[in-house]
Amino acid sequence: MEIKTFGVIGAGQMGNGIAQVAAASGLNVIMNDIKEEFVDKGLQAITKNLERSVAKEKISADEKDKILSRVKTSIDLKDMKSADFVVEAATENEPVKLKIFRDLDEICVPGVILSTNTSSIPIGRIAANTSRPELVIGMHFMNPVPVMKLVEVIRGIATSDETFKVTWELSKKFGKTPAEANDFPGFIANRILMPMINEAVFCVYQSVGKPEDIDTVMKLGMNHPMGPLALADLIGLDTCLAIMETLYDGFKDSKYRPCPLLRKYVEAGWLGRKSGRGFYSYES
């Protein structure tokens, strides 16, 4: 099936980034969320990003307008009826995601691939909530989506080779480099990244170093583009905690236990950039 219309569920940080790269690759995009204000905010983020690219002379004003004209917003999941491929990038909450997949399975045309940007929920569990498990796959983008080159493509136990191939090629069409992973907790990216972030939080917790110093060590000592605590603030501390819980629950190995300080911050509503405070303050 030729993919012309690409559906994105969720207009947040990840969803609007995915919508932007899909529209920039020439696809018509339907960006869906549950409230008008959420899709408006997502569209504003895309507009701002594209305006920055125009100011940097990376794209012309005309190209910006064309990309934007390809993004339609929606607050009714039934609009996914006209999608030829769907990626779900809603909140990282399992009951919410499972409900979306049950609904999408009813709404979308038979044969349409239903992918998920989940960072840690098992693909097999999501697929089991649909009547088309062979068409369910993980398509895991990195934040910030327009900049990061990777898409982790995750095969569930029932994912067909054809579904894998289509998703792999679509990732390349978006200008990304795909990497293949199997369906184990955290896949590849978060299995490796999150324990590092969690360990950095332990270093704060045990007063081994201040956040600035921990981040300086990793930036200048290991050439990471940003330190693990600044990165945790970018990803969202609630997301980091949810992923650590998934690793801990999935493997029952104490090496994945979330740092108590991470939990404390999340309980206090210190979620990182999105709430104005995490390991750093973003209030200004």
Ligand code: CAA
């Ligand atoms: N949206 C779009 N573009 C952005 C952006 C955003 N939020 N933030 C930065 N950019 C762009 C800038 O416009 C700039 O573009 P040009 O090259 O065209 O000028 C470019 O990115 C570099 O930005 P800056 O010069 O401002 O800053 P930088 O060099 O420090 O780069 C960064 C910023 C790209 C975020 C870089 O610090 C980086 O790569 N950090 C690591 C990010 C990372 O590890 N992401 C993965 C997180 S894990 C994940 O997402 C998976 C999960 O499941 C949790």
